[in-house]
Amino acid sequence: MIALLIRDLRLATRAGGGFGLGVAFFLILSALVPFGVGPDRATLAPVAPGILWVGALLACLLSLDRIFALDHEDGSLDLLATAPLPLEAAVAIKALAHWITTGLPLVVSAPLFGILLQLPVQAMPWLVASLALGTPALSMLGAFGAAITVGLRRGGLLLSLLVLPLYIPTLIFGAEITRRGAEGMATATPLMFLAGITLGVLALIPFAAAAALRVNLR
Amino acid sequence: MTLLTVQDLAVARGGLRTVEGVTFDLEAGQALILRGPNGVGKTTLLRTVAGLQAPVAGRIAMPEDCLAYAAHADGLKPALTAAENLTFWAQVFGGGGTDAALAAMDLTALAHRPAAALSAGQKRRLGLARLLVTGRPLWVLDEPTVSLDAASVARFAEVLGAHLGQGGAALIATHIDLGLPQARVLDLTPFRARPGSAPATRASGFNEAFA
Numbered sequence: 001m002i003a004l005l006i007r008d009l010r011l012a013t014r015a016g017g018g019f020g021l022g023v024a025f026f027l028i029l030s031a032l033v034p035f036g037v038g039p040d041r042a043t044l045a046p047v048a049p050g051i052l053w054v055g056a057l058l059a060c061l062l063s064l065d066r067i068f069a070l071d072h073e074d075g076s077l078d079l080l081a082t083a084p085l086p087l088e089a090a091v092a093i094k095a096l097a098h099w100i101t102t103g104l105p106l107v108v109s110a111p112l113f114g115i116l117l118q119l120p121v122q123a124m125p126w127l128v129a130s131l132a133l134g135t136p137a138l139s140m141l142g143a144f145g146a147a148i149t150v151g152l153r154r155g156g157l158l159l160s161l162l163v164l165p166l167y168i169p170t171l172i173f174g175a176e177i178t179r180r181g182a183e184g185m186a187t188a189t190p191l192m193f194l195a196g197i198t199l200g201v202l203a204l205i206p207f208a209a210a211a212a213l214r215v216n217l218r
Numbered sequence: 219m220t221l222l223t224v225q226d227l228a229v230a231r232g233g234l235r236t237v238e239g240v241t242f243d244l245e246a247g248q249a250l251i252l253r254g255p256n257g258v259g260k261t262t263l264l265r266t267v268a269g270l271q272a273p274v275a276g277r278i279a280m281p282e283d284c285l286a287y288a289a290h291a292d293g294l295k296p297a298l299t300a301a302e303n304l305t306f307w308a309q310v311f312g313g314g315g316t317d318a319a320l321a322a323m324d325l326t327a328l329a330h331r332p333a334a335a336l337s338a339g340q341k342r343r344l345g346l347a348r349l350l351v352t353g354r355p356l357w358v359l360d361e362p363t364v365s366l367d368a369a370s371v372a373r374f375a376e377v378l379g380a381h382l383g384q385g386g387a388a389l390i391a392t393h394i395d396l397g398l399p400q401a402r403v404l405d406l407t408p409f410r411a412r413p414g415s416a417p418a419t420r421a422s423g424f425n426e427a428f429a
Contacts, residue, residue: 003309007295007302014297075291079348082268082287083310218271 001085001093008097018066022059022102023109029055030113041118048117049127049178055113056106056131056174057138057167063102064142065159067094068150068213077150081217087210095136095143095206103135119182126181130194134174137198140205141166147209150216169197219246221284221356221387222267227276228411229259229266235274235411236262242404246355246385249378249398253391254406260391261290263406264360267389286311286354288362292345296334300325300344303333304351313353322377323347324370338365346374350381357381357388363396371396 012019033051037043071077080090110131111124119127145163149155173194180187221244228238236259244250252260266273268287294303304316320326323343328336336344342365349357357378363371375396378388382400390396 003306007298007306010302011295011297016297073291074293074295075289076293076295078265078270078289078291079287079293079307080310081270082285083307084283084312085310 001089004080004085004090004093005097008094009100012097012101017101018063019101020105021062023105025059025062026055026106026109026113029058030116033117039118044118045120045182048114048119049123049175049182051117052110052113052119052127052178053130053134053171053175056110056135057164057171059106060102060135060138060142061160061163063098064146064163065149065156067098067143067146069146069155072150077213078217081213087213088206091143091147091209091213092140092202092206095140095209098143099136099139103131103139106135107131119178122184123178123182126187127178129191130174130177130181133191133194133198134170137170137201138167140201141170144205144209144212147212147216150213170194173197219281219385220244221246221280222389223277223279224267225277225279227263227266227278228274229262229271230274231259231262237406237409238275238411240276240404240406240409244356244387244389246387247382247400249382249388249390249401251390251392251396251398251401251403252406253393253403254410258406258410260406261360264358264389264391265289268358280356284354285356285358286349286352287358287360288345288349289360290364292341293348294333294341294344297332299330299332300336301329303344304347307348308351311352311354313351315353316351319347319350322350322373324373339367339370342366343370343374346377350377355386357386357390359388359390359392361392362390363392363394 011017034044068077071080081087107128110127114124114127142163145159148162149159152158173190176190177187177194180190223243225241227240228235230236240263242250252263254260265271267278268285301316301320304319308314308316320329323346325343325347328340333341333344346362362374366374375398379398382388
């Protein structure tokens, strides 16, 4: 399992691996919004939590189709399915690798982009906390969508349509945590909900994704 | 020791039966070569034996953790070097002997080249070297000699012979003669599914995903 994680991370950081793509997209979005909406604090600060979260979501979506499609094209998915590693574990590891290469850089760099969007300083810890809690669910749900669309050429659009509705609860509670943090309100309730969603997704989705993969490999 | 028993097996591709009534078994040290015209169902049969799809009818039995499958695609990552590709599969299968496998397929000099820079034949040799590092006794090979030159085919036959000599077994779909004296040949043409032996039309509500 460690071998698969190391291989995926190594592939992501080599040429053409797409590491940093998500952060670059996040940067572009956060840099452009002030131009579109106007740079003053009164207009930007209220929408900042929502924009940051939507940006994180779309950045995550960018690299989803790579999770299984590349392995399917070069035949390694067939070989992985016949390897002693359970397919459920392979799904979980590949989602983890996706999170490390996409979600984790977003979590780390989010405060910087928060500054671009005039997010109040007291909201920064909540932004980081909500992204740290929420993005693992985004990667795992994305792995599920990628498993469903694995055999399709140009399945990226279908993947987005399948996955985005599943992202909505995470988006709602994640943005709510940040908004409440910015206004100095209590954040415990949305934090609990977000954590619950993420834990449920992490526990159940590997099985669903592995089942979808088995069907698609036939 | 019997490594693989196949009884009265029928397999289907796209919901339609390709071959049916196939029965054979493989003891340690034996090789079975599947022949038959294109589309008769050799690949489908091998994928079924490898567990990638369920048989329509019949039984497949083998000891646990004994099979290594090599498909048309080699499963190589172009961005990784030959040695890294092989080491990954060795770790996944809990096997070892990466250097020996590279040497056996004459790839030692290319070990640190990225797989993207290898030729088609070299990639195939690397894909076959993967079988050696799995440590599995039963090899299921789908057209293993595609894009290999004559010398490489002879080298692969040597490796295969050594594997059989060590108590391994192999199930191979191929069109060429590998020069293995101990190999039996099974022609799949007589087992081609006859229309009428199975429902010719799909039942209404047929869905391959839930077949």
